[in-house]
Amino acid sequence: MTYRPTFRKQGDGSRCQWTNCSPASHAMAAQRHRKGVDPHNAHGWPPMPSEIRNYMTPHNCGGTSLNQNDAAVTHLYGVDMTVRYNIPWASFVSLIISGRGAVVSIRYSVIAPTKFDASPGFTGNHAIFVNERRASDGAFLVYDPLADHRRAGIPQGPQWWPASLLKAAAYAYPGTNTGCIHASLTRDTE
Amino acid sequence: MPPKKAAPSAKAHIDEHKAHAKEFLERPEHKVKPVGFPDEAHETDEAKP
Numbered sequence: 001m002t003y004r005p006t007f008r009k010q011g012d013g014s015r016c017q018w019t020n021c022s023p024a025s026h027a028m029a030a031q032r033h034r035k036g037v038d039p040h041n042a043h044g045w046p047p048m049p050s051e052i053r054n055y056m057t058p059h060n061c062g063g064t065s066l067n068q069n070d071a072a073v074t075h076l077y078g079v080d081m082t083v084r085y086n087i088p089w090a091s092f093v094s095l096i097i098s099g100r101g102a103v104v105s106i107r108y109s110v111i112a113p114t115k116f117d118a119s120p121g122f123t124g125n126h127a128i129f130v131n132e133r134r135a136s137d138g139a140f141l142v143y144d145p146l147a148d149h150r151r152a153g154i155p156q157g158p159q160w161w162p163a164s165l166l167k168a169a170a171y172a173y174p175g176t177n178t179g180c181i182h183a184s185l186t187r188d189t190e
Numbered sequence: 191m192p193p194k195k196a197a198p199s200a201k202a203h204i205d206e207h208k209a210h211a212k213e214f215l216e217r218p219e220h221k222v223k224p225v226g227f228p229d230e231a232h233e234t235d236e237a238k239p
Contacts, residue, residue, distance in 0.1 A: 067223070084220045091214045098208040175224060185215075188208070 002099075002132040003189055004141075005031035006046060007157045009148035014050035016061035022127040023052035024145035025103040026069040026184070029129050030079040032101040033186040043076045049145070051076060063125070066103065066184045079186075086180035089167055093133065095183075096140070099190030102130045102183040107172035111144075116161060118146035118154050125173065130166070130183075131158065138163040 010024040011017050027047040038045040055072045056064055066083045073079040081103070087095070096102065109123035129143040139160040149156035170181035214220070 082215060084215065085222065085224055086220060087214075091210065094207040094210040094214065097204060098211040099204075100211070177224075188211075 003032060003035045004131055004158070005029075005036070005101075005129075005143075007143055007147075008047075008049055008145060010049055010145035011148055011150060012049060014053070016053050016057075017049075019061050019063060020049045020053055021145045022064045022066070022069050022103070023056070023072075024049040025127040025129040025143070026052055026073050026081070028131075028143050028145075029081065029101055029103050029184070029186050030073045030077045032129075032131060032189060033073075033079040033081070034077065035189050039078045041076075041078065045077070047073065047077055047079075066105070066182065069103070070184055082185040082187075083183075084185065085182050086177045087183055088180055089171075092170075092181055092183060093163075095185055096130060096133045099188040101132070101186040101189070103127055104130055104166070104170050105173040105176075105182045106166075106169035107174070108169070110165070110169035110172050114165060116142075116144070116147075116155060116159055116165070118144050118148070120153075122146075133163075134160060140166050142166065 005028045008024045008027045010020040014020070027049050030047040044051050052069065052072045055076060056068050070081040070083055073081060104127070106126050106128060108119070108126045111117050112123055131141045131143060133140050139162055141158050142161045143158045147155040147157060147159060171179065173182060176182060
């Protein structure tokens with residue numbers, strides 16, 4: 001069975017919590033990358049969104065990039081992610097099936113009308129962590145950092161998203177070529 | 191009738207994906223951030239959470 005990291009919500013009360021989707025997604029990715037093994041360095045373990053955020057932007061709460069987060073988890077946890085741009089969907093599926101997790105850039109307007117909407121009214125850019133694909137129906141296990149059930153109707157924790165939904169949301173992210181997505185991949189842990 | 195072709199085993203199936211993934215990750219054109227990529231717009235929960 002594919003290793004599953006602990007779900008980390010971005011709404012954890014920490015600084016910048018509502019712009020911390022990428023640090024939260026990378027916290028989960030870093031735990032997956034190391035399969036939960038503490039590197040025993042000077043930093044905390046397990047990976048936490050606030051520690052990643054504080055390393056990247058200690059004085060502001062702006063958006064962060066895949067590369068910024070990669071540099072942070074490399075420094076903090078010894079996790080060297082693999083950032084790739086304009087990944088064709090079929091290649092992304094291969095990367096997941098072959099044993100990698102991925103932080104994926106998505107446009108939340110695609111998620112908003114579905115039961116997976118974890119922030120009603122939000123339609124902007126977002127980051128999620130994709131842990132694995134289910135062979136029986138091709139669905140993906142998605143860790144949306146907003147899915148914390150902070151009120152009724154909001155999903156809680158990892159959810160199996162239909163492949164068509166994940167694909168559409170990732171395609172809709174600004175700056176992607178047609179039929180392609182941006183993602184940061186963990187090592188092959190399987 | 192021709193003999194039926196055996197379905198690949200689960201391991202062979204995954205190995206095919208691993209081979210493709212390895213080849214894909216070496217492609218240089220996917221390593222470079224595209225011009226105009228909205229780096230700072232990667233995330234913003236702009237609505238009331």
